[in-house]
Amino acid sequence: MTFDWSVIIDNWPRLLHGAGNTILLAVCTMALALPGGLLLAALRMTPWAPIRGFATAFVEFFRTTPVILQVYWVFYVLPVMTDIRLSAFGTGLAALTLNVSAFNSETFRAGLNSIRLGQRNAGLSLGMSDWQVLRLVILPQAVPRVLPALASTWVSLFKDTSLVSVIAIDELSYVGLQLRSQTFRVLEVLTAMAVLYWIMGYPQAKLVDWIHRRIKVAE
């Protein structure tokens, strides 16, 4: 068995381009899924039961079905049902954003609910508005508590971006799998992909560990 790494060296720009798209997709998804999650969390806490029910059903659907199915669904079914036609990248972004928003909303909800009612009452009894209570009392306590969970979601998201390769978005997995079928250098290509994912993912995982430690110390 001999390894021929020239295939990796020759196609290095393509792999780098793929890795860049992986990062771009993850960053864009999280940038949309943070406000998306907040919105869903807010909808789930409104006094209006139908809105609450809709938001709950939405969240539960995206939390309990496979991401890859969601990607396929947005790619094949959504255009037929709604006439919305997205680019491949847009489709992947939409599917991942819906999924991560659902997870983020649960994180936000747990964070907000973890601040006991007495804190809110204390703020209100000083004459604060609901908005002031949220901004001055609840969020400063809730945000540090949800950071570790958000960071874990981020690491999962980063790896889950590989799933959108099934709809031909040229992120790292798609580029790698293409390269594999074009060159038949299966071992080299898969190894290079693994190394690239690891190089990108390891610092993130360490960062998450650090955040977890920091929050624990602060509490």
Added chain:
Amino acid sequence: MTVNAAPFVEITAVSKRFAAVEALSGVSLTVDRGEVVCLIGPSGSGKSTLLRSINGLEPIDSGKVIFDGIDVHGRGADIRKIRQRMGMVFQSFELFPHMTALANVMVGPEKVLRLPVAEAKSRADLLLAKVGLSDKADAHPAQLSGGQQQRVAIARALAMQPAVMLFDEPTSALDPETIGEVLNVMKRLADEGMTMIVVTHEMSFARRVADRIAVFDRGRIIEVGPPSQIFDHPTVQRTKEFLSHLGWDAAPIVHSE
């Protein structure tokens, strides 16, 4: 009748139901300016619910709470303005844990009253001195004892310069050795003429400091009167039973200062 002659806080036939439980059934009580009224009675008898309804934290099903001529639960009431004039102290302190003691006391004047920061700070400094905690200004709540936290919480409420102070079992979560320091601060406030409504299980405090005591039982006020009446000559059998249950007539508890 002039406004000043009317009771400062006038509670009329307030009722409140939680699912199957009638928490308050037609409770009426008046509190005059400068008066200290203690609410006593068994747990779950409605004292705290009534207290929270006075500043609108607890919605009521029927009845009225009039504070200084304003219907607290009325449609047009500016509840934030009303709350700014009513300080509240909670059983579990509810200091804001992410702020220092000083910041806790400053936040009301600075963010709600919109005073300049320097003015809010000097007000907070004075109040921390008043409750004997100037040296703890930069400490976070987690670094303070329960008694110290509750004194900061009192300072925080006073920073709004309220016309009434509402105390919801302020010493129930405290270690016995720190109860006295909190009660002393409260007694001094009463001596200065602050109008106070105090839910408490501290019978010796109620006896020494209250002008009047209202005894609660199962969502009703069963007896109201000066401490001498309630403790020495209660007119209602349930009052007697409640007090003897606490061991009051057997062995009066006196807190050393």
